[in-house]
Amino acid sequence: MTRPPFTTTFAVMRQTALAIAILLAAGAAHAQGVFRSEMPDGRVIYGDKPAPGAKESRKVDVSNPNIATPVQPSAASSPTAQQQSLDAADNEVKIAQQDLDNAKAALESGREPQPGERIGIAGGGSRLTDAYQQRIQSLEQAVAAAQQRLDQALSRRNAAR
Numbered sequence: 001m002t003r004p005p006f007t008t009t010f011a012v013m014r015q016t017a018l019a020i021a022i023l024l025a026a027g028a029a030h031a032q033g034v035f036r037s038e039m040p041d042g043r044v045i046y047g048d049k050p051a052p053g054a055k056e057s058r059k060v061d062v063s064n065p066n067i068a069t070p071v072q073p074s075a076a077s078s079p080t081a082q083q084q085s086l087d088a089a090d091n092e093v094k095i096a097q098q099d100l101d102n103a104k105a106a107l108e109s110g111r112e113p114q115p116g117e118r119i120g121i122a123g124g125g126s127r128l129t130d131a132y133q134q135r136i137q138s139l140e141q142a143v144a145a146a147q148q149r150l151d152q153a154l155s156r157r158n159a160a161r
Helices: 005-028 081-110 130-160
Strands: 034-038 044-047 056-060 118-120 126-128
Antiparallel strands (some): 034 056, 118 126
């Protein structure tokens, strides 16, 4: 009984795909030899030694597998001095912005008087002490200093561009 041409073509394609897969697997261990053995019934077997009972066996050369070697980065791909300067300036801006945000948060959380920063007055109310005023002034100065550092960092970054 003969097979339809499609079935034969499919079988050949399957054998070819299998052979390629085996060759690729064998390429990983290319130091050892790979043998292609054709059996009496027409099957092809690949292995590290000739298949027993094969009508024909031959060694297949897999000494040069299709594997790319890693490329070492060249000096041209390393960052330039200008790029390094710009990266450093960007980092300085980020740090200065974070410091400013922290200083503003400390000022806002410090606005609430702490125990001992209120003094009673004769009319029955209270007033804030000089210690409170000094603490708030210190926090405001920290915000101003952080803003100044951010402005300087931004100027340096713009100059690096």
